[in-house]
Amino acid sequence: MTGYLIRRFLQTIVVTILVTVGTFSLLHAIPGGEIRAILGVRATPAMIASTAKQWGFDQPLYVQYSKWLWQLLHGNFGYDISVHAPVTTLMVPAAVRTIVLAVTGTLLGLVVGIPLGIYQAVHRYTAVDNVATGISFIGYGAPTFFVGLLLINWFSVEVHLFPLYNNANPLLSQPTALVLPVITYGFVAFALWSRFMRSSVMDNIIQDYVRTARSKGASERRVIWGHVFRNSLIPVVTLLGLSLPAILSGAVAIEVVFNYPGMGLLFVQSALSTDIQMMLAITVLTTLLTIVGNLLADVAYAVLDPRVRYT
């Protein structure tokens, strides 16, 4: 177990280095780059050269990378020239808002999806199962922004049930405005979890230990909740870790639709104004969150499932 953890941790470092090298070179491949974005299209070559020298953009890419990485190791995500502030002043509050949205949305998806998935697996091919399957497939197939805008139209515009999110006010002063984004989020997440739980339970229900439990006279309730449910939950932990990038990706569409000032919206705005430092910082932060999440999920998996033996 300790050996596995050490190896897993070393792998994580390799992945982090690959990701930072990849995103750094990718973002610096943007034509014109940062300087163009700051100085505008009318900048003369002399102006560009002097600004590049001032900010160190004339240095070779690997020098820029190592300097940037050195700063990153000290917790400095970079300096945003276009807003003249450290990247973190905008990014950290946005990250907090994204995490609030993603966590509540995912929790909603889990709370609805997992019991539903179990019910579907136990009562498979019944009317309820088929209807739930249909709805979850729509959750898979519908573009998130479409779902979000329909909800806005129905519940904010036609029926004034939930107000629209207002950027100017603090996040927690308008909890009702958070309902629709979270529901949109939860709808997509519920589709994933109910489908996954359904197949996970169906895999477990044919296992020998279930037959043993039944033959020992355990009630159906005890078989499902005491044995099948707990075993079916194990792969959910892994999938939760693996789906972190998808969770953060999903936030982009929802934040744009609801004008929710999280990292996704910030990233789209930075992309439209080629704000490279901000894009770089957000990509690295989300990736680090994902990598740490995956590591935690793997460790949790090894702890939860005694059958897993890592050597």
Place this chain on the structure above:
Amino acid sequence: MAIPHTEMSGAVVTEAAPTAPGGGQISAKPRSLLRRGWEVFAESKLALAGSGFVIFIVLFCWVGPHIYVTQQVSTPIENAYCTPGGAHLLGCDNLGYDTLGRLMVAGQNSLTVGLLAAAVACTFGAIYGAASGFIGGLVDSLMMRIVDAVLSIPYTLVIIVLVVIVHPSTLTMIGFIALIYWPQPARLVRGETLSLRTREYVQAVKVAGGGRSRAMFRHIMPNAIGVIIVQATFAVADSILILSLLGFLGFGLPPPTTDWGSMLSQGLNFINLGYWWLIYPAGLLIIMTCVSFNFIGDALRDAVESRLHRR
């Protein structure tokens, strides 16, 4: 979908028969396996409905424009916002384009990008994964860390950066989506390869003096093809959704090229004006196409798994 399947299974027979005892019996077996797979697939009414819808939508997009002829390049502006009925069965959009005709043209782009991106991603991913699993050791470890790295960056962020760097067209869009999608099939096929490479018939290739690439392309890949096709089916739906999200965020195919996602997000600007024909047809087509591919993928997975269980 069925055609490569048949060919590949055929290849297995001719290659495997001489090395296996009782070749006559085995040469009859794959066809029955395939038939059994088909029976499992056909058991799912949803999958049949999905296949039917995919055939319909392909005809709609490519044959439709020859039957329902509309002007999709230049357009009389006085037609703008015309209501459904008469010469324009589904009305016109804000520029006077006939909506039904535009849905066909947009569908060509959505489906082309979806199908080709899925094909490219899964082909490359499959070869990568098979090579990684087959070579093993340090190379495998490094190749898989690259996969981890790509998987841990939220895909929307990467694709937005790519679209900012290179101006999007149908062709580059296929490349971009493939670029962020290939790690998933790669990981799956690697897992499959790890279990296949210990089989007798793969070992027999080595004994008989066949090279690594022969074992990989003639024996491992054909046997992993089921997993690859299932993944490719889901990839089509995912690619269509990614393309539509990009259209919504303003990074989609530039006009006059359009896709369902761009049409939908343009139509959503008029959501409060009652121009339902600009919103719901495009939205429904995206949802139904993606749901259909998901239905097909689900049933194919069941079919492939039943094949694997009886192997």
